[in-house]
Amino acid sequence: MIDLHIRPERPADAASIAALLYAAFAGNQHSNHTEHQIVERLRAGGRLAVSLAALLPDGRLVGHVAFSKVTIDGRDEDWYGLGPLAVLPQAQGQGVGAALVEAGLSVLRRKGARGCVVLGEPAYYCRFGFAQDAGLRYPGPPPEYFMALPFAGPAPQGVVAYDGAFA
Numbered sequence: 001m002i003d004l005h006i007r008p009e010r011p012a013d014a015a016s017i018a019a020l021l022y023a024a025f026a027g028n029q030h031s032n033h034t035e036h037q038i039v040e041r042l043r044a045g046g047r048l049a050v051s052l053a054a055l056l057p058d059g060r061l062v063g064h065v066a067f068s069k070v071t072i073d074g075r076d077e078d079w080y081g082l083g084p085l086a087v088l089p090q091a092q093g094q095g096v097g098a099a100l101v102e103a104g105l106s107v108l109r110r111k112g113a114r115g116c117v118v119l120g121e122p123a124y125y126c127r128f129g130f131a132q133d134a135g136l137r138y139p140g141p142p143p144e145y146f147m148a149l150p151f152a153g154p155a156p157q158g159v160v161a162y163d164g165a166f167a
């Protein structure tokens, strides 16, 4: 296991986070390579609810995860969306992504959030407890790629919308 320090982002991290997002998604065929702009828009709007950086002992940033509020049928139900999640290509496959997701979900739980959704690979996110929920819908992608993790009680039902920064 890689020696890793995970902490909330700091103002001085912004440029490194943008570069990391760009590098991590460069080879992703499902990406339109705007993830760094999404995070910048969320940050600028004060809507980056959780933003964690993963650093090596020498201070190099190797991973980042963001969470922002989602709405369900237009309502604020204290649910969040995970993403983007990114790990530098040379640091992938060593548990950095998993450590960031677990740390971010813990922060959300401590904040009293009621649940989290993610749009991504079921084979990756099921290990954290995310699962498809027929009552929580996200129009567009195949439904198996949209997953939910309730923290308290059953998930609300309805159509999920991400922050406008993702548009």
Ligand SMILES: CC(C)(COP(=O)(O)OP(=O)(O)OC[C@H]1O[C@@H](n2cnc3c(N)ncnc32)[C@H](O)[C@@H]1OP(=O)(O)O)[C@@H](O)C(=O)NCCC(=O)NCCS
Residues within 6 Å of the ligand: 024, 025, 028, 085, 086, 087, 088, 091, 092, 093, 094, 095, 096, 097, 098, 099, 119, 120, 121, 123, 124
């Ligand atoms: C996806 C990503 C964040 C995973 O981070 P990571 O630090 O490499 O992941 P971990 O080391 O925690 O986990 C590695 C495991 O995830 C699996 N995995 C990684 N990417 C995967 C993917 N896209 N689909 C399915 N499984 C994946 C690996 O096969 C490995 O499986 P194993 O534990 O059974 O061996 C990283 O590969 C990345 O930044 N990719 C480019 C950006 C991206 O696609 N982000 C996610 C958007 S949904």
